[in-house]
Structures are given as structure tokens and as C-alpha cells.
Amino acid sequence: MSTLAQEATVAAVSIVASAAAHRYLYLRLVKDVTSSARLRSAGGATAVALTVLVPTGVLAAQYANPTRIAWLAWPAFVWVALAVYLLMTLVALEIPARLTARALRRRTGTGPAIPAQAPRAPVVQQSQSVVAPIMGAPNPRPAQDPPRMVDRRLVLARSVALLATGTAVATTGYGFHRGLGAPDVKVVPVALRRLHPSLDGMRITMASDLHLGPFFGRAHTARMVRMINNTSPDIVAIVGDLSDGTAGDLAAHAAPLTRLSSTHGTFFVTGNHDYRHDVDAWIATLADFRVTTLRNTRTLIKHRGGAIDLAGVTDITGEQNRDTPDYDRALGDRDASHPVVLLAHQPVQVHEAARHKVDLQLSGHTHGGAFFPGNLLVPLTQPLTAGLATIDHTQLYVSRGVGASLPPIRVGTPPDITVIELRRQ
Numbered sequence: 001m002s003t004l005a006q007e008a009t010v011a012a013v014s015i016v017a018s019a020a021a022h023r024y025l026y027l028r029l030v031k032d033v034t035s036s037a038r039l040r041s042a043g044g045a046t047a048v049a050l051t052v053l054v055p056t057g058v059l060a061a062q063y064a065n066p067t068r069i070a071w072l073a074w075p076a077f078v079w080v081a082l083a084v085y086l087l088m089t090l091v092a093l094e095i096p097a098r099l100t101a102r103a104l105r106r107r108t109g110t111g112p113a114i115p116a117q118a119p120r121a122p123v124v125q126q127s128q129s130v131v132a133p134i135m136g137a138p139n140p141r142p143a144q145d146p147p148r149m150v151d152r153r154l155v156l157a158r159s160v161a162l163l164a165t166g167t168a169v170a171t172t173g174y175g176f177h178r179g180l181g182a183p184d185v186k187v188v189p190v191a192l193r194r195l196h197p198s199l200d201g202m203r204i205t206m207a208s209d210l211h212l213g214p215f216f217g218r219a220h221t222a223r224m225v226r227m228i229n230n231t232s233p234d235i236v237a238i239v240g241d242l243s244d245g246t247a248g249d250l251a252a253h254a255a256p257l258t259r260l261s262s263t264h265g266t267f268f269v270t271g272n273h274d275y276r277h278d279v280d281a282w283i284a285t286l287a288d289f290r291v292t293t294l295r296n297t298r299t300l301i302k303h304r305g306g307a308i309d310l311a312g313v314t315d316i317t318g319e320q321n322r323d324t325p326d327y328d329r330a331l332g333d334r335d336a337s338h339p340v341v342l343l344a345h346q347p348v349q350v351h352e353a354a355r356h357k358v359d360l361q362l363s364g365h366t367h368g369g370a371f372f373p374g375n376l377l378v379p380l381t382q383p384l385t386a387g388l389a390t391i392d393h394t395q396l397y398v399s400r401g402v403g404a405s406l407p408p409i410r411v412g413t414p415p416d417i418t419v420i421e422l423r424r425q
Contacts, residue, residue, distance in 0.1 A: 025083065026047040029086070050083075057072050061077070070214045070215075073406075084371075085167065089164040104153060105153075171411060174411065175409030178411070186417070186419065187421055189421045191423045192359050192360060192395075196306025196307065200422070202235075203233050204234065204237055204362070204419070206237040206399055206417070207228060209399075209404070210401075211405055212253045212403070216403045218252060221255075224256075225256045233261075234303060235301065238268045240315060242271070243274065247277070255289065257291055267343065269312040269343040269344065270295070271364065272365070275315065296312070296327075297311070307335075310341050311330045312330065313327060314326075315345040327356050341360045342362070347361075351392065353394050353396075363398050366378045367401050368385055369386075370404060371409050372412055400415055
């Protein structure tokens with residue numbers, strides 16, 4: 001299947017899924033909670049509009065100039081995030097709500113309604129009721145109609161809708177606050193075999209997944225640069241997914257990278273998002289910003305009398321762009337007397353790294369799952385969601401990244417800049 005056909009299939013599936021999700025939201029948040037024809041019509045029209053907004057916003061964010069479509073991307077992805085948590089909360093409440101409704105039907109029989117509290121009828125004195133007809137006075141007001149009835153199931157449906165809406169709004173608001181806020185700075189000691197004593201304490205500060213685009217721009221990059229410089233790094237590693245747009249559109253937003261300061265320089269490897277646009281243009285732009293791309297290559301870092309090999313391979317997605325990761329080229333014929341650190345965007349690349357006896361691989365890509373339940377899905381495709389682990393005798397560290405893809409929210413998986421502190425084993 002061609003790339004165009006794959007994208008068309010994904011778009012069609014996305015539209016169908018969007019329509020199904022919005023139909024369910026309409027039923028639970030509109031139809032179940034009101035009998036007003038006017039409100040139901042307005043809710044249905046809103047559901048149709050949102051069904052169209054979601055795929056339109058996603059496509060625009062991926063293929064349009066990110067600096068010009070923020071007006072569309074923001075409402076689309078705020079709603080995507082809100083809808084995700086609305087759906088999760090409503091689905092979680094579905095069974096309890098149904099059981100409660102069934103219990104109400106059993107308790108009330110065929111009449112699920114209960115009397116609503118009505119105002120008392122005015123008290124008429126007995127003397128007035130007798131004299132009035134004789135004096136020709138008007139008859140007293142008739143007794144009021146029977147008390148208004150309230151459907152218990154309607155109260156239940158409205159309670160569920162309010163609970164789901166409140167939960168979704170609070171969670172989404174927190175998610176945007178955390179996702180767009182400053183990343184955490186973590187220091188992670190990693191012991192390496194064959195590390196020269198003079199290299200004990202060497203610092204590699206890594207950042208991944210900047211995702212420059214409609215949500216993250218120049219201010220985001222500048223903040224990240226300040227935070228990295230404050231860690232006093234010996235090496236800076238940017239582990240893929242720099243942008244969600246072209247170098248022509250977003251170079252100005254990446255320009256603060258020129259202010260990165262370290263003993264041995266800044267190094268970059270490509271991520272899957274970097275291949276959505278002209279990756280060669282981005283690599284040339286980064287070179288202007290004094291960032292070295294390790295494109296299936298390595299460099300020897302000499303530090304205080306010791307040395308390590310710093311290697312980098314292209315992302316797996318490069319296979320579709322004649323930029324296949326080449327581990328033999330990046331890692332072959334090296335001096336085995338000192339350790340090798342590999343930069344590779346996706347954690348799953350650790351299996352090839354292990355076959356080439358890499359000591360430590362630094363990766364990103366997962367965002368730590370970004371937001372629940374994403375953290376539960378990452379293990380289906382990657383060997384590690386976040387943190388440090390040893391796989392086939394190769395240590396793997398996965399950063400949660402400093403940016404976020406779409407939508408840009410973080411729930412339970414805060415963004416991070418990680419200082420890898422090399423220690424002698």
C-alpha cells in the first residue's frame with residue numbers, strides 16, 4: 001500500500017471514529033439530560049461541527065504551516081483532550097449508572113417519578129367560604145394542580161453528565177498546564193564498564209521531542225536552552241523529533257539552540273516526526289546553529305585523559321526516506337577499550353544496539369505515554385516507557401521529552417530534561 005493510500009485509510013478511520021465518539025457524547029451529554037427539542041437540535045449541530053473540527057485540525061497541524069494554523073489547532077486539540085477524558089469518564093460510569101437506573105425502576109415500579117416539592121395552597125378561612133356565596137363575593141381559587149413529578153432517571157443522567165464534565169475539564173486543564181510548563185530536571189547516574197577514572201562524573205544533558213510547531217515555539221526553545229545550560233553539561237544530546245514543520249517555517253523558533261553551551265558540543269539524531277518534512281533542510285539549519293547531526297556516524301569524545309565514543313543512528317522511519325539506520329557504519333571498527341553511548345530516537349532500537357555491544361542508549365519518542373491511558377499502550381510497541389533499564393546487557397535510558405505531540409497535555413508523565421551522569425563501574 002502506498003504512503004498516500006495509507007494516509008487516506010488513516011484519515012477515513014479517524015473520521016469514522018470521530019463520528020462514533022461524538023454520537024456517544026451527544027447521547028450522554030445532551031439527549032439523556034434534556035427533552036427540549038431546541039437544546040437537542042443545538043447539541044446535535046455542535047456534535048456534527050466538532051466531528052468535522054477534529055480531523056481538520058489534525059490534518060492542518062501535520063501538513064500546514066504551523067505558524068499560521070494555531071487558530072485552528074488550538075480549539076481542535078483542546079477539544080480532543082477534553083473529549084478523551086469525557087469519553088473515559090462516561091464509559092467508566094456507564095455500568096454503575098445503568099445498575100442504579102435499574103434499581104430505581106425496581107423501587108418505583110412503572111412510575112419512576114417522584115413528587116417534586118410544590119408550594120402550599122393558600123389557606124382559606126371557613127367563615128369566608130360560607131359568607132362569600134351569600135354576599136355575592138367570587139368563589140375562592142380552586143385547588144392547585146397535582147404536584148409536579150421529577151424523573152429519577154433524569155436526575156441520574158444529569159448527575160453523571162455533570163460529574164464527567166467536571167472531571168474532564170479539571171484533568172484537561174491540569175494536563176495543559178503541565179504539558180506547556182517547564183520540564184523537570186532529573187539527574188540519573190549511570191555506571192559504565194571501561195569508563196576511564198577521569199571521566200567519572202561526566203555529564204550528558206539530554207532533551208528529546210521538542211515538537212516545535214503550533215503549540216511550542218521560540219520561547220519554549222529558549223527556556224529549554226536556559227535550563228540545559230544551568231546543568232553545566234559536558235555534552236548536549238537532542239534525541240529526535242525536533243519539529244512538526246519545515247525548517248523554512250520554524251527555523252526562527254529553533255534559533256535559540258545556538259546559545260547551548262557545553263564542553264564538547266551539541267549533537268542531534270533524527271526522530272520520526274523529522275521525516276514528515278525536509279529532513280535535509282533541518283540538518284543544514286541545525287549545522288548553522290552549531291548542532292552536529294550524528295547520521296549513522298560517531299565521534300570520539302576525549303575528556304580529561306579519557307575517551308568515549310558518541311554515536312548516533314537515524315530513526316526507523318528513515319527507512320521510508322532512503323535514510324535507513326546503519327548500525328554497522330555508526331558502531332563498527334571502533335576501539336573496544338572505551339565505552340560507547342548511542343543516540344537513537346526510539347527505544348526499540350536498543351535490540352540492534354545490544355547486538356553491537358553498545359554500553360548505553362539514550363532515547364525519547366514515548367513521551368512517557370504523555371497522558372493516561374497512553375502509558376499503558378507504549379509497552380505494546382516499545383521495550384521501555386521511561387527511565388533506565390538494562391536490555392540484553394545494554395543500558396537504555398528513555399526521556400519523557402520536553403515537548404509533546406498532539407494534544408500537548410501531560411497527565412502523570414511530566415516532561416523532563418535529564419542529566420546522565422556517567423559513573424565508573
